[in-house]
Amino acid sequence: MKKIKVNLDKKVSSSYEICIGNELMDRIGMLIVRNMPALHYIIITDVNVSAMYGGSLLDRLRGMSLSADIIDFPAGEDAKNIGTTIAIVERLLKLGADRKSALLALGGGVVGDMTGFIASTFMRSVPYIQIPTTLMAQVDSSIGGKTAIDLPEGKNLLGTFYQPRGVFIDMKFLNTLPDEDIRNGLAEVIKYGIIDDVAFFNFLEENMRAIKERDREVLEKIVQNSCRIKKGIVEIDEKEMGIRRVLNFGHTIGHAIEAESNYTISHGAAVSLGMVAAARISERLYDLPEGDRERIEHLLESAGLSCRIPQTITTDGIMARLRADKKKEGDRIHFVLLKKMGMPFINGGVPESILRETVEGLKK
Ligand SMILES: NC(=O)c1ccc[n+]([C@@H]2O[C@H](COP(=O)([O-])OP(=O)(O)OC[C@H]3O[C@@H](n4cnc5c(N)ncnc54)[C@H](O)[C@@H]3O)[C@@H](O)[C@H]2O)c1
Structure with missing residues (x-):
């Protein structure tokens, strides 16, 4: 496993680690608990990722006797809006989430941006971790703490800067990613080179x-x-x-x-x-x-x-x-x-x- 530390100005945000590996999901429970102790973990994901990986993450957390739940929402940029945000917040309240809870963003950039936004505002902020599953999210959106949702007037018009407590990148997620989404991530990768x-x-x-x-x-x-x-x-x-x-x-x-x-x-x-x-x-x-x-x-x-x-x-x-x-x-x-x-x-x-x-x- 490769670790990259993001060192931030302590007066503004805490530093955190990006971990990159091939078998990260096998020890994801320990990584989460160590980097973000909480009384209740809530996985936020989209329906596609939920079907592929949500259940196994939930089982791993519950298998460690942690209190954990999952919330999913429709996949795609169309869902990155205020309506979905309110629906997720209402589910969080129903699940009894409070300031001792923490969120886990399991998915692509849409899940990461929206979960980060909710984490930064729910009950005046709760901690969150990024578990990016698309190339776009692994190389770009999960790092740096930019959170946002879209408005009818344009993309990312409502958002915050709010850093995660960790970014855990399992390369295995890419095995199920369609070619089109690999290409999407490659645009940002090429940008770094340029x-x-x-x-x-x-x-x-x-x-x-x-x-x-x-x-x-x-x-x-x-x-x-x-x-x-x-x-x-x-x-x-x-x-x-x-x-x-x-x-x-x-x-x-x-x-x-x-x-x-x-x-x-x-x-x-x-x-x-x-x-x-x-x-x-x-x-x-x-x-x-x-x-x-x-x-x-x-x-x-x-x-x-x-x-x-x-x-x-x-x-x-x-x-x-x-x-x-x-x-x-x-x-x-x-x-x-x-x-x-x-x-x-x-x-x-x-x-x-x-x-x-x-x-x-x-x-x-
Ligand atoms: N915050 C930032 O700094 C930042 C940077 C770049 C992009 N973004 C945002 O990221 C979003 C785009 O992210 P994206 O390209 O990841 O899109 P996305 O989150 O919509 O994911 C693309 C599709 O891949 C599916 N998927 C996710 N993981 C999968 C997997 N492992 N296997 C199979 N399917 C999988 C999703 O369900 C979805 O249908 C945009 O909203 C963009 O604004 C944010």
Whole structure:
């Protein structure tokens, strides 16, 4: 088992460990109890993950004579809303949960974001642990304490920064993950290579075939590297006042596309499109070498991620979403752009005409 410590400013949050391994579920009970003692554990999960792994986690906890229950809700981004949140809170109250209880987020990014949000607000906060089961959650959403739910006006508009007490990553969960969800996670993995670690980007280029064939060692290496890169950035800037914004590379346009598609385009696919757009804007305005931009597009394509926006999504719709973006300050939307590979910077505004032309240029 590999351990990565997330060291946070003690005045703000407690530090915690990310554990990565192949048989973690076998000792998950001990890991949970050691890192988060509580009188009552409640697993929060979606119906898919509940059917595959919920029962065995519940049995393991009860088998250790711990008081444990499980709450599940419909799977998918559509469920990451206020209605589901209230329904889960009502179930928590019915189960007698109180401030001595703790939550376990068992699932992908939707489960993790929503459980973290509930943990940060239920009875003025209870502790929680992340047990991520998708590649997206293992490499990104379970780390760093960003929690959120979506509103009709856009994604992640209601949320908090609230760190988990631990992140336990069992690589075995990926065995049942559909290819599409592997691709989604790969978008964030590739992002780390682009913004932070050129050697890692090279590794991804060289090993894309092994990744797609789900080579265990290669997958474990990319999860470890991704966690290390993300935790390094979160440690410097837990509340996203500055450098953490570079993690949003591709996300500004990506979120607009995702919402405009009514979430029929997944988060990873939308971020991939957003990264292509950001690379093209960087080439045009900031001399990102053409070769770097081509390598980015090629790696995303070889991972099976589309670099083209479907015609059904209108440029006007995307532009309207961008104007309403929560990263906006005054008239300026903060875009993360690239000077070159591994050198991102935060730009306080791209002219609307260039944004529009870039989006148009990405249409199928
Ligand atoms: N908080 C953050 O920092 C952060 C970062 C990135 C993404 N996110 C959020 O994460 C969400 C996307 O996460 P996601 O891609 O994991 O989506 P998801 O949680 O919807 O999971 C995708 C699908 O995979 C299923 N699934 C989960 N684990 C499985 C397994 N082991 N085997 C088979 N099926 C499994 C789920 O039931 C679901 O149908 C978005 O809401 C996004 O905003 C948050």
